[in-house]
Amino acid sequence: MARKKSRGPANTDIDMTPMIDMTFQLIAFFMFVINFTEAEQDERIQLPSSQLAKPTEGTIETPITLQLTNSGLVVYAGELVKVSDLRGYLEREKTAMIDADKEPTSATVIVRADGRAKTGEVQDIIKLCQEKGFERFALRAKYDEGH
Amino acid sequence: MVKRESQLTEKIDINMTPMIDIVFQLMAFFIMSLKIVQAEGDFDVRMPLGAAAAAAPDDQLVPPVRVRLSSNPDGSLAGIKMNDSPVSDFEELRKKVINLVGNDSGPNSIADKTEVELDCDYDLRYENVVRAITSVSGKVQGGEIVELIKKIKFTPPKKIN
Numbered sequence: 025m026a027r028k029k030s031r032g033p034a035n036t037d038i039d040m041t042p043m044i045d046m047t048f049q050l051i052a053f054f055m056f057v058i059n060f061t062e063a064e065q066d067e068r069i070q071l072p073s074s075q076l077a078k079p080t081e082g083t084i085e086t087p088i089t090l091q092l093t094n095s096g097l098v099v100y101a102g103e104l105v106k107v108s109d110l111r112g113y114l115e116r117e118k119t120a121m122i123d124a125d126k127e128p129t130s131a132t133v134i135v136r137a138d139g140r141a142k143t144g145e146v147q148d149i150i151k152l153c154q155e156k157g158f159e160r161f162a163l164r165a166k167y168d169e170g171h
Numbered sequence: 172m173v174k175r176e177s178q179l180t181e182k183i184d185i186n187m188t189p190m191i192d193i194v195f196q197l198m199a200f201f202i203m204s205l206k207i208v209q210a211e212g213d214f215d216v217r218m219p220l221g222a223a224a225a226a227a228p229d230d231q232l233v234p235p236v237r238v239r240l241s242s243n244p245d246g247s248l249a250g251i252k253m254n255d256s257p258v259s260d261f262e263e264l265r266k267k268v269i270n271l272v273g274n275d276s277g278p279n280s281i282a283d284k285t286e287v288e289l290d291c292d293y294d295l296r297y298e299n300v301v302r303a304i305t306s307v308s309g310k311v312q313g314g315e316i317v318e319l320i321k322k323i324k325f326t327p328p329k330k331i332n
Contacts, residue, residue: 040187047194054201059208072298074305076316077212092297134213137297142246144293146300147328154220162213165301 065136066091066099072139073168084132084162088117090153092137096145107148114156128157136164214304216323235286236271236320238264238303242295249292251303265306268319286322293329 069091090110091099098105100113118128133153137146150161239252251258258264272282287307291300309318 040191044187044191044194047191047198051194051198051201054198054205058201058205065208065211071211072301074212074214074301075311076305076309077214078316079210079212129219139296139298139301140246141297142293143240143242143291143295143297143300144328146297147291147325150218150325151328154218157220159217159219161216161218163216163301163304164211164213165305167210167212 066093068093068099069136069138070094070140071136071164071166074165075168077165077167079167080162084134086121086126086131087134087162088114088131088153088158089134089136090149092135092141092145092149094138094140096141098149107145107152110149110152111156114152114158118156118158129159131158132160132162133158134162134164214301214308214323215321218324235288235324236268236307237288237290238307240289240291240295240299240303242292242299244294246294246296248295248299261302261306264303265310265319268307269310272319282319283321285320286324287320288324288326290326 089100092107093099093104096107098107098110100110105113117131121128121131133150135146135149137149153159153161237252237254239250239255241249241252243249251261251264253264253267258267272280272285289300289303304323307320308323309316311317
């Protein structure tokens with residue numbers, strides 16, 4: 025009985041050092057790779073791939089992201105809207121920019137269109153943006169090292 | 172002296188439990204908020220409204236290269252034409268563009284002044300447009316990108332009713 029008692033507390037003495045080392049390393053790793061920037065990537069959209077689509081350096085000043093799905097609907101600020109309804113939203117973007125003393129021409133419209141979407145719909149979106157005074161466009165594609 | 176010795180040999184027993192709790196919580200947070208983002212890039216296009224009319228009197232500009240992409244009813248690519256002559260595929264389109272602008276890609280070169288006008292059918296799948304832009308805007312040579320024509324514009328959309 026006395027023997028058992030003395031063995032009990034001795035056994036619980038595990039060396040925690042390697043585990044804590046590893047855990048801190050893991051935390052450091054995840055802290056480095058975490059990306060808090062709102063990279064608007066919607067899984068509904070399969071971007072076309074291109075070997076020339078090199079990631080953009082620096083940040084885009086006043087980006088407006090418009091994502092066109094395969095079915096011809098636009099993901100704008102997390103909501104699915106029709107292309108024809110986009111005009112009102114763009115008008116709001118424009119007034120917000122003017123209120124902030126910025127020219128609509130300085131904004132960049134990021135077009136993330138699905139590879140299977142119709143070209144005409146992409147052009148319709150571009151045309152709507154042009155009517156509101158936006159003229160910089162970034163056609164986004166997936167970077168592909170292959171073909 | 173005796174007292175000190177006994178203090179040194181005595182094992183310092185820190186309670187690790189709260190620290191490990193927090194550490195695991197932090198790890199769980201970082202793992203769960205990790206988002207693997209795929210590498211994406213942009214093709215910058217500058218298209219002010221009515222640019223076609225404004226650019227016309229500018230005789231500095233070499234006449235635009237017209238690339239016509241026609242589609243089948245299902246949206247697949249039916250044919251490519253560059254300045255009204257048929258082109259078999261995007262690789263040939265790139266060769267033709269290189270023939271036209273040469274390998275000089277600095278400022279004020281022919282490639283810098285030339286503009287590509289994409290004329291696409293409404294139903295064409297967008298991926299074909301990106302492939303066409305890839306073909307005309309550059310090539311990869313020995314792992315480096317050589318830029319060709321950077322000015323790209325679209326003809327107005329043709330709505331088929």
